[in-house]
Amino acid sequence: MRIVPEKAPEKKAVQAEQPAQPETIQETTVKTTKPLSRQGISSGFSINSFLNKEEKEVKEETVAVKTESLPKNHFTETDLQMEWNLMLKQLQKRSSFIFNAVKAFKLIKSGENTIKVLYPSDSAKVEFDKIAGEFFNHFKTKVHNHAIEVDYQRDFDSLKIEVVTKRKIFEKFIEKNPILKDLDDLMKFDLT
Numbered sequence: 001m002r003i004v005p006e007k008a009p010e011k012k013a014v015q016a017e018q019p020a021q022p023e024t025i026q027e028t029t030v031k032t033t034k035p036l037s038r039q040g041i042s043s044g045f046s047i048n049s050f051l052n053k054e055e056k057e058v059k060e061e062t063v064a065v066k067t068e069s070l071p072k073n074h075f076t077e078t079d080l081q082m083e084w085n086l087m088l089k090q091l092q093k094r095s096s097f098i099f100n101a102v103k104a105f106k107l108i109k110s111g112e113n114t115i116k117v118l119y120p121s122d123s124a125k126v127e128f129d130k131i132a133g134e135f136f137n138h139f140k141t142k143v144h145n146h147a148i149e150v151d152y153q154r155d156f157d158s159l160k161i162e163v164v165t166k167r168k169i170f171e172k173f174i175e176k177n178p179i180l181k182d183l184d185d186l187m188k189f190d191l192t
Contacts, residue, residue: 070146077109083139091131101127106155113147118155125152167191 084107091099105128106118115136119125132150140146170191174181183189 071144072113072147073144074112075109075143075145075148079143080107080109080115080139083135083142087131087135087138098127098131102131110151113145114149114151116151116153118153120155122154165191 088099088103091102101124104120104124108116108118110116117128119128136148136150140148170180170184170189174184
């Protein structure tokens with residue numbers, strides 16, 4: 001059995017009757033610069049625009065520069081090598097990955113206005129292409145010769161990387177001193 005407490009009798013409040021007064025309401029309007037609700041974030045892809053996609057013609061502008069009016073001063077092999085070494089030093093500080101890829105490149109002046117670039121591999125040439133525009137534009141303005149042409153050639157000799165083992169080193173010593181061969185026969189050196 002559950003005991004429910006009795007409710008206390010409510011007291012009626014006696015209000016003194018007052019004459020009715022008109023209520024005054026102040027309306028204030030607040031203007032905001034930002035919307036109060038959050039706007040949806042667009043992903044940038046619209047299915048409707050994709051379905052109604054029109055073929056747009058992309059026009060490429062080509063700028064032709066007349067090289068007849070630009071200077072064609074003489075430059076030497078020394079100028080080329082100095083600027084290339086300077087570029088390599090800057091690359092070493094700026095991007096070691098590109099520096100390691102292009103440090104084996106050889107730049108040779110082959111004609112009056114021709115530079116031959118010997119590169120060891122195609123992957124190294126891709127890295128060189130990233131800096132080639134910067135280098136050749138700088139070099140052309142430095143030597144005041146804007147008629148320079150670049151000739152790329154693959155250099156298979158610079159790609160030769162010989163693995164030098166202890167056995168090969170010992171064989172080179174045997175060429176200089178043949179008595180070491182007799183010592184190897186006697187002692188049976190482990191040169192693996």
